[in-house]
Structure formats: structure tokens, C-alpha cells
Amino acid sequence: MKKSFIERAAAYPHIVWSVLFIIAPLIFVVYYTFTDADGAFTTENVERMFTSNYVLIFINSVCLALIATVICLLIAYPLAYIFSRMKEKWQRIMILLIMIPLWMNFLITTYSWMTILEDTGIINSILSLFGLSAHMINTPGAVVIGMVFCFLPYMILPIYTVMSGIDERLLEASADLGCSGWQRLTKVVMPMSLSGVISGITMVFVPSISTFYISQKLGGGTFQLIGDTIESYFVGTAINYHFGAALSLVLMILILISMAIMNHYTDSEQAERRRIK
Amino acid sequence: MNRKKLIELRGITKSFDGEVVLDNISLDIYEDEFITLLGPSGCGKTTTLRIIGGFETPDSGDVIFDGARINDTPPYKRHINTVFQRYALFPHLNVYENIAFGLRVARIRDEEEISRRVREMLEMVNLKGFERRHVTTLSGGQQQRVAIARALINKPRVLLLDEPLGALDLKLRKDMQNELKSMQKRTGITFIYVTHDQEEALSMSDTVVVMNNGSIMQIGTPTDIYNEPKNAYVADFIGESNIVDGVMIDDYSVKMSGHTFVCVDAGFGKNTPVDVVVRPEDVDVVAPESGMLRGKVTSVTFKGVHYEVIVDIGGFKWMIQTTDYVAPDAEIGVDIEPDAIHIMNKSEYSGMFGDYSSFSDELDALSENTEEEED
Structure with missing residues (x-):
């Protein structure tokens, strides 16, 4: 059926928006990547990235983001399961508690973590009462803590949403068919919550790998992540849009590849269902 | 067994x-x-x-x-x-x-x-x-x-x-x-x-x-x-039943609606008030003058296999299922065989069921629907 004029017209603002703010910037990124200061075509920016320094930064970023994602998953999964089996009133309260940190600007959250983790911060003042001290700020560990704290809700919410949709009677049915408590989890809850886990991983991994603020404040510039590096070429002293764009492009491709791998699992499952229909 | x-x-x-x-x-x-x-x-x-x-x-x-x-x-x-x-x-x-x-x-x-x-x-x-x-x-x-x-x-x-x-x-x-x-x-x-x-x-x-x-x-x-329903509740829940107040005159003899019927039940004691159950399909329609009881038809519904007839007998509405057509407002007589009469002791459910004066198919369908919503 042909769409009416109004239906088509309603789509235009979105098309204009996409072109202006999504497609055009992407074209600029690609353009800057493959040109030099005079606007001539070059692959120098891409080649420069493969010097050991930048490869190391990439590997560091991926590792920290992966660690943060895994920790988020380990915390979020049991929490989401427990929430989803609570009474409805308690579920709402718990989810509200999870959402509240999201209402705060995460710059403020990160600053708070600085005062907590500093050598003269809250944790160390308490430890000093027992004659102990721990150096935490400006370490990769501090950065991971920051990432986990900021992005944990993005892991809990999608998993909780999927889990709360699992019918209690399916758990009863599996118990009826011989599943102990642990088997109920592995045979029913886990396979059924996979899609939530996948979107949770994506929603934590992507901001973690590209963050620059958390690593600057909690990492203290002792080591650089890819986000910091990109930022430094756009606003820092060594402004170089062309090289910054090249780094962004590679990061983007990296994220797209990891998302494609993740989606492969959910997609193949859905495709199977479609095929059968 | x-x-x-x-x-x-x-x-x-x-x-x-x-x-x-x-x-x-x-x-x-x-x-x-x-x-x-x-x-x-x-x-x-x-x-x-x-x-x-x-x-x-x-x-x-x-x-x-x-x-x-x-x-x-x-x-x-x-x-x-x-x-x-x-x-x-x-x-x-x-x-x-x-x-x-x-x-x-x-x-x-x-x-x-x-x-x-x-x-x-x-x-x-x-x-x-x-x-x-x-x-x-x-x-x-x-x-x-x-x-x-x-x-x-x-x-x-x-x-x-x-x-x-x-x-x-x-x-x-x-x-x-x-x-x-x-x-x-x-x-x-x-x-x-x-x-x-x-x-x-x-x-x-x-x-x-x-x-x-x-x-x-x-x-x-x-x-x-x-x-052999045990009380009025069971009689009413299982199928259709007319549940009438009666008095056990003696063993094998029960009086209801002003007529004394022969029945097959015994052991209730003399002059004991009881509930009498008669299934609608067990009531025979006969000529008014030869019936054990006599009443006026108030409604007739065709149900396919049989007609469902509501008869007013002395103010109590009976349901009768019969394959012979009777006209609304007609006077008819009814006969009930001894083995169609079932006697029950009075229970907390007596008087709550078995009268078809407020009966309608719609009401029946309504109550069935609410039952299906049970979880």
C-alpha cells in the first residue's frame, strides 16, 4: 500500500536530522582521515596509527573496557535476577534506586570518586585509623571502578527487563520436570535472558572503550586511553583534526565489529525462528 | 475393589x-x-x-x-x-x-x-x-x-x-x-x-x-x-436440578408440592423435612387432569435435542426437559417416577438452589465466563 503524503512528510524531519547530525559528521570523519592539512589525499594518518604507541593504547582501552564490562555483568546478573523475582512493589523501588545515579551528571559522579579514592580521600582516612594506607587513585583499577559505577545501570536494566518477562510458571514447569534451583537458572533463565545480556554488554562496552573523562580524572594522566588520545587531538595543545579523525574512525570500526559479533548470537537465534515461521 | x-x-x-x-x-x-x-x-x-x-x-x-x-x-x-x-x-x-x-x-x-x-x-x-x-x-x-x-x-x-x-x-x-x-x-x-x-x-x-x-x-x-448428590450444592452444580422442599412421610414416601410421591429412599425417619431433587429430564409431561402435579408453562426454549420448559407449580418454578412440544401458557400435568426422586438431608445449602424462577440462559453464560477467568 502506498503511504499518504502526510505519512511521508512526517518522516522528513527525521531524515533531515539524520543527514545533518549523523551522516554528515561521518562523512567529515572519513574525509579528514584521508586528507592532510592542505586537503590532499593521504593514508599517512592511518599508517601512523600502527606505530607501537597507538596500538598499545588501543589494546589498553579494549582491556580496561572488557574488564569493566565483565565486572558489570557479574554484579548485574544476580542483581537483575533477584529483582525480577521480588514482589512488584519492591521491584519498582529497586529499579528506582538503580536509576537514581543516572539522573546525576556523571562528571559529578566521577569527581566524587576522586575524593573517595584519593591518597588523602575518604577510604584512606578510614584506613589510616588502623595505620594502613592504599594508593588507589591514578591506577587502572580506579578507572575500572569509575567505569563500573557509571555504566552498571546500563547492564542491570536490559537484563532485568528480559528477566522480569520470564513467566514464573516456566520456572515452575522446569522444577516440575526435574530441575533443581541451579538447573532452573542454567536451563531456563540463562538462555532466556541472553538477549538482555547482549544488549547490556553492548551498552557498557561501547561507552567504556570510548570514555575519556573517567580515565583522565581517575587515571590522572598516568596512562592514556583511546578516548583521551582522540580528545587531545581535537582540544589539546597538539591539535590535529586529521589524525584525530583517523583514530575515531578506527575506534568506530572496532566498536562496529564487536557489536556485529555480539549481535551474531542473538540474530542467528531470531533468524532460526523466522525461518521456521 | x-x-x-x-x-x-x-x-x-x-x-x-x-x-x-x-x-x-x-x-x-x-x-x-x-x-x-x-x-x-x-x-x-x-x-x-x-x-x-x-x-x-x-x-x-x-x-x-x-x-x-x-x-x-x-x-x-x-x-x-x-x-x-x-x-x-x-x-x-x-x-x-x-x-x-x-x-x-x-x-x-x-x-x-x-x-x-x-x-x-x-x-x-x-x-x-x-x-x-x-x-x-x-x-x-x-x-x-x-x-x-x-x-x-x-x-x-x-x-x-x-x-x-x-x-x-x-x-x-x-x-x-x-x-x-x-x-x-x-x-x-x-x-x-x-x-x-x-x-x-x-x-x-x-x-x-x-x-x-x-x-x-x-x-x-x-x-x-x-x-445421588449429597446436598443441594452438589445437585445444583452438577447438571440442572429442581430442588424442592419436601417432608418424608415414611420410608419410601415423600410429600412435596401437596402431593405424596412414592420414592426409593428410606431411613430418614418419619415426618422429616428434606430436600427433594428431580432432574429436568426425569419429569414426564402428561395431560393436566391425569398428572400427579399440575402447573402452568411460563417459558419454552428449543435446545436442539429437547425443549426446555419452565413450569410454575404452586409458585415454584420447575425446569422440565422434554422432546414433546408444549405451548407457553398451557396447563400441563407432570408425572415423576419413584426412581427419579432423590431425597437429601437438609443442609446449609438448602433453599439456595434449584428454583428456576430467576433462571435465564444469559445469567448462566455470565457466571460461566467469570469462572473461566480464574487463574
Whole structure:
């Protein structure tokens, strides 16, 4: 059926928006990547990235983001399961508690973590009462803590949403068919919550790998992540849009590849269902 | 009969949030029996089933299975499987894997054995060739069959069925009733069936347990329950009945509506007030002057097999089912044979049922609909 004029017209603002703010910037990124200061075509920016320094930064970023994602998953999964089996009133309260940190600007959250983790911060003042001290700020560990704290809700919410949709009677049915408590989890809850886990991983991994603020404040510039590096070429002293764009492009491709791998699992499952229909 | 007791419920009481759902229920269930828990919504039949399945624990009383107390045995350790209301099939698995679920949980590693047993089950429920289908693509009736196959593959001693046919249309329901009955006969597994549909209960069961308000009203074979209801509640719930106030004049003689009838019941004592049940199909329409009782027809409804006639006899409205047409407003006489008269002691339900003065099909359909919403 042909769409009416109004239906088509309603789509235009979105098309204009996409072109202006999504497609055009992407074209600029690609353009800057493959040109030099005079606007001539070059692959120098891409080649420069493969010097050991930048490869190391990439590997560091991926590792920290992966660690943060895994920790988020380990915390979020049991929490989401427990929430989803609570009474409805308690579920709402718990989810509200999870959402509240999201209402705060995460710059403020990160600053708070600085005062907590500093050598003269809250944790160390308490430890000093027992004659102990721990150096935490400006370490990769501090950065991971920051990432986990900021992005944990993005892991809990999608998993909780999927889990709360699992019918209690399916758990009863599996118990009826011989599943102990642990088997109920592995045979029913886990396979059924996979899609939530996948979107949770994506929603934590992507901001973690590209963050620059958390690593600057909690990492203290002792080591650089890819986000910091990109930022430094756009606003820092060594402004170089062309090289910054090249780094962004590679990061983007990296994220797209990891998302494609993740989606492969959910997609193949859905495709199977479609095929059968 | 030499039957072996499989499950005994002894003095089971259960309440939710201070509301008593089961009040001191005792029930014996035998091997190879098709037993139906029948009652309106909220009567405690589903709770009874869930206690047997292990999904609820009784507040007091004992659940005995094969001689052993199983109050605290979790569901996965009981040799009991369940066909859930609205099926509860696993949406992430296809038909084959849904049915094989119980075998995989039991750690049967031999894929050939799994495949053989799944195919056996599929054949039994007439779903050959559906192995690869996804459960969300099946119709209600097909999902029902998968649920039955999934529950039976572990060869349980008992199969619990919680209103399994509630969501199916009438024709399909009738077919499934026959199939379930023959499945039970073939497998020799005890079926415990929960329904609010009295016709379903009568046509499938070896034993019917009529429940109301958390108590058991009557336990018996379908014919017993129909022909010898214990009180006005059972008489009214099972089929249509005229329940009339009467007085037992003597053994084999009862007076109601001003006429003394010969009956087959005795032992109530002289001049005892009783409830008299007469089924609508047991009333014969005769000429007004030759009838034992005489009344005026107030409404006639054609029902296909018979006419449903409401007759006003001395202010009490009787329902009569007859194959002969009578005209509305006509005077008719009625005859009742001795063996069509059933005498019951007065109970707390006396006077609450069995008068058709406010009867209408619409009201009946309305109350049935609300029952189906039970969870």
C-alpha cells in the first residue's frame, strides 16, 4: 500500500536530522582521515596509527573496557535476577534506586570518586585509623571502578527487563520436570535472558572503550586511553583534526565489529525462528 | 475393589494472607485412576493440585505419596509431572527440545534414546513431524499436546492437569477429552484433573471430587455424583436440578408440592423435612387432569435435542426437559417416577438452589465466563 503524503512528510524531519547530525559528521570523519592539512589525499594518518604507541593504547582501552564490562555483568546478573523475582512493589523501588545515579551528571559522579579514592580521600582516612594506607587513585583499577559505577545501570536494566518477562510458571514447569534451583537458572533463565545480556554488554562496552573523562580524572594522566588520545587531538595543545579523525574512525570500526559479533548470537537465534515461521 | 492408594491428603489446611483456601481436606487417590477436582473458581481445587505438585506447602496436614510423607519434598524430586494452565512451554526451545527437556535434565546422554522417546511421545499426541517447529508458531491445541508430551516423557506416576482444555474451543475440547481419557487408560498413569466444567468432569473421570469454598462436598463416581448428590450444592452444580422442599412421610414416601410421591429412599425417619431433587429430564409431561402435579408453562426454549420448559407449580418454578412440544401458557400435568426422586438431608445449602424462577440462559453464560477467568 502506498503511504499518504502526510505519512511521508512526517518522516522528513527525521531524515533531515539524520543527514545533518549523523551522516554528515561521518562523512567529515572519513574525509579528514584521508586528507592532510592542505586537503590532499593521504593514508599517512592511518599508517601512523600502527606505530607501537597507538596500538598499545588501543589494546589498553579494549582491556580496561572488557574488564569493566565483565565486572558489570557479574554484579548485574544476580542483581537483575533477584529483582525480577521480588514482589512488584519492591521491584519498582529497586529499579528506582538503580536509576537514581543516572539522573546525576556523571562528571559529578566521577569527581566524587576522586575524593573517595584519593591518597588523602575518604577510604584512606578510614584506613589510616588502623595505620594502613592504599594508593588507589591514578591506577587502572580506579578507572575500572569509575567505569563500573557509571555504566552498571546500563547492564542491570536490559537484563532485568528480559528477566522480569520470564513467566514464573516456566520456572515452575522446569522444577516440575526435574530441575533443581541451579538447573532452573542454567536451563531456563540463562538462555532466556541472553538477549538482555547482549544488549547490556553492548551498552557498557561501547561507552567504556570510548570514555575519556573517567580515565583522565581517575587515571590522572598516568596512562592514556583511546578516548583521551582522540580528545587531545581535537582540544589539546597538539591539535590535529586529521589524525584525530583517523583514530575515531578506527575506534568506530572496532566498536562496529564487536557489536556485529555480539549481535551474531542473538540474530542467528531470531533468524532460526523466522525461518521456521 | 483391590486398588492401591497412591496419594493421601490428610487434613490439609492452607490459607493465603489470612484467607482460608483449603479447610481440612482429606482425600485418597488410587493408582491408575482418573480423578477430577471439580468446583467453581476459588473453591481450592487448583491449590490442592499445587500442593500435590509441591508448588505450595500446606499450613497443616500431611501429603503422603506411596506411603511416604512428602510435605517438604521439592517438586523436582517428586514422581509427579504437571500440564500447566496455559501450557507454560519454553519459548526458547523448539517442540523436540521442549519434550526432551525432562530427559536432558535427568542427564540421559544417549541421543538415540532421547530421539526414540521424543518420537514416541509425538506419536502418542498426534504431532508427528512437528519436531523442528517453534512452540510460538503452534495453535492452542498443538501447544496443549506438546505440554502433555513434555509432562509424560519422564514416565511419572501421577500427571496433574490444571484446567488444560480451558483455552480450547468446544469441538477441540471434546476431541481432547476423549484423547486424554484413552491416554490415561493406555499409560496406566494416575491423572488428577482440575476443571470447573461439570460435563467434562462427568465424561472423563473415574472419580469426581466436588469442591466448594475450600471443602470437599462429595467424592464419588460420575453416576453417583449425578444420581445421588449429597446436598443441594452438589445437585445444583452438577447438571440442572429442581430442588424442592419436601417432608418424608415414611420410608419410601415423600410429600412435596401437596402431593405424596412414592420414592426409593428410606431411613430418614418419619415426618422429616428434606430436600427433594428431580432432574429436568426425569419429569414426564402428561395431560393436566391425569398428572400427579399440575402447573402452568411460563417459558419454552428449543435446545436442539429437547425443549426446555419452565413450569410454575404452586409458585415454584420447575425446569422440565422434554422432546414433546408444549405451548407457553398451557396447563400441563407432570408425572415423576419413584426412581427419579432423590431425597437429601437438609443442609446449609438448602433453599439456595434449584428454583428456576430467576433462571435465564444469559445469567448462566455470565457466571460461566467469570469462572473461566480464574487463574
